[in-house]
Amino acid sequence: MRKFSALLTVLLAFNTVVYAGNEYPNIYVNTGVWAEDIVGVAEGQVGYSEKYREGGADLKPNQDGGYTKYGAAYNNPYAPWCTYFILWCAKEAEIPNSVICASGACGNPDIMVNWFKNTASWHENEYIPVRGDIVFLDTTGDGGADHAGIVRGVSDDCETVYTVEGNCGGYFGYTTAREIRRENILGYGTPRYYMAERLNGRVTLNSAAYFVPGVSDFSTLMWTGTELEVLCTDGDYYLANVPYYYSGAFRIFYIHRAAVRVKGEVMSAERYYNINRQGRVLGDCTLYCRASEEALRSGITDVTVRGSLKAGDRIEVLYEENGFYFVRTSSVCGFVGKNRIEVTE
Numbered sequence: 001m002r003k004f005s006a007l008l009t010v011l012l013a014f015n016t017v018v019y020a021g022n023e024y025p026n027i028y029v030n031t032g033v034w035a036e037d038i039v040g041v042a043e044g045q046v047g048y049s050e051k052y053r054e055g056g057a058d059l060k061p062n063q064d065g066g067y068t069k070y071g072a073a074y075n076n077p078y079a080p081w082c083t084y085f086i087l088w089c090a091k092e093a094e095i096p097n098s099v100i101c102a103s104g105a106c107g108n109p110d111i112m113v114n115w116f117k118n119t120a121s122w123h124e125n126e127y128i129p130v131r132g133d134i135v136f137l138d139t140t141g142d143g144g145a146d147h148a149g150i151v152r153g154v155s156d157d158c159e160t161v162y163t164v165e166g167n168c169g170g171y172f173g174y175t176t177a178r179e180i181r182r183e184n185i186l187g188y189g190t191p192r193y194y195m196a197e198r199l200n201g202r203v204t205l206n207s208a209a210y211f212v213p214g215v216s217d218f219s220t221l222m223w224t225g226t227e228l229e230v231l232c233t234d235g236d237y238y239l240a241n242v243p244y245y246y247s248g249a250f251r252i253f254y255i256h257r258a259a260v261r262v263k264g265e266v267m268s269a270e271r272y273y274n275i276n277r278q279g280r281v282l283g284d285c286t287l288y289c290r291a292s293e294e295a296l297r298s299g300i301t302d303v304t305v306r307g308s309l310k311a312g313d314r315i316e317v318l319y320e321e322n323g324f325y326f327v328r329t330s331s332v333c334g335f336v337g338k339n340r341i342e343v344t345e
Contacts, residue, residue, distance in 0.1 A: 023048075024176075028043075028044045030093055034099065034196065035130070035132025037095070038086075038090055038093045038095060038100075038150060038191075039131055040093070042085075046178055047175065048166075049175035050066030051066050052067065054067050054072065054077065064080075064167075066174070068085075073088050081166050082166045082167040084166070085167065086100075087106060087107065090191070095191065096243070098227055099193060099196075099199075109146060109147065110144050113145045113187070115189075116190070121189055121190045129154060129161060129190075132150070132151065132193065133188045134189040135150075135188055136185070137185060144186075147167070149179060149181075159182060160180055162178070162181075163178070163180075163181055164179075195229075199227040200229065200263045201263070203223065203226040204224060206223055207255060207256060207259035209254070210254040211254070211331065211332045211334075215331065220253070222255060229250070231267070233268055236258075237254040238256075238266070239252065251289035252290065252334070252335075274320075275320060275343065276317075276319075277317050277344065278316060279314070279316070279327065279341050280312065280313070280314060280315070280342045281312060284311055285336055286336070287305070287309055287327070287333075288305060290335060291324040292322070306334035307332045314329075316328045316329070318333075325341050
């Protein structure tokens with residue numbers, strides 16, 4: 001009996017160390033399959049509940065408004081935290097911010113909805129979700145999103161959605177829990193898990209991103225760890241699609257090759273620039289960061305317009321995409337509608 005009691009004491013002590021302060025450390029081992037990993041991380045957090053303060057005692061039953069590590073990770077420790085929980089799980093699952101919003105602004109469910117809309121990853125509530133999707137709820141009936149969770153499955157008749165959600169009512173304050181949802185579903189966001197096949201580069205040190213290679217002025221700063229779609233080499237630079245932090249939409253820049261680690265082979269500029277001829281601008285026009293003139297729906301600032309061109313300007317026409325030419329001058333590059341450009345020798 002004494003040996004059993006001693007063993008029980010050791011086990012209880014171990015449990016106290018692991019879950020001291022109800023911290024629920026992430027012990028899930030990522031597989032690299034992002035849709036599975038975000039669910040796996042979330043499942044391991046079921047039972048985490050709010051505290052009066054960091055390291056403090058649990059809140060009273062069903063009490064809301066306490067401290068969470070999920071909000072704290074985004075400098076908002078006492079805020080409503082259903083979407084902070086999702087962002088935290090995505091980060092722990094090592095999902096890039098081009099796949100799911102990583103900005104603290106997406107701690108607001110409506111802003112996260114807009115992020116999915118901006119990236120053409122939004123579905124209305126008649127959509128049948130899959131594991132790893134994000135479900136958004138309108139519990140007040142005002143047409144906006146006021147709660148969100150991670151989809152872990154659906155019923156055979158597709159009428160019931162099984163989730164893991166943060167900021168749910170629970171015995172120790174508001175908690176992380178498994179939920180069953182049939183009503184009040186506003187819609188779904190599908191993180192761009194398919195980007196796993198396109199993201200072939202990572203920024204290894206904070207670096208300037210340029211409009212034109214070799215020009216000292218730069219447009220923005222690429223932070224260490226940013227995942228990129230590297231398109232080609234161009235001398236000492238890579239031409240790459242870069243996810244804009246807030247909207248998730250891609251913009252195109254040149255980045256010094258020394259600042260980027262690339263997986264696999266990258267096409268040369270000579271091969272990628274399959275037009276690579278001189279051109280003339282037929283009329284005043286706008287130069288865009290991507291091959292689309294579509295305005296953002298969210299209203300969040302995004303530099304969709306790169307610059308402007310004047311009738312008669314001489315340009316390099318490098319390649320074609322989605323009805324646009326990618327062109328370059330001595331000071332800027334970007335996309336312009338094909339009907340605005342005359343390709344010459």
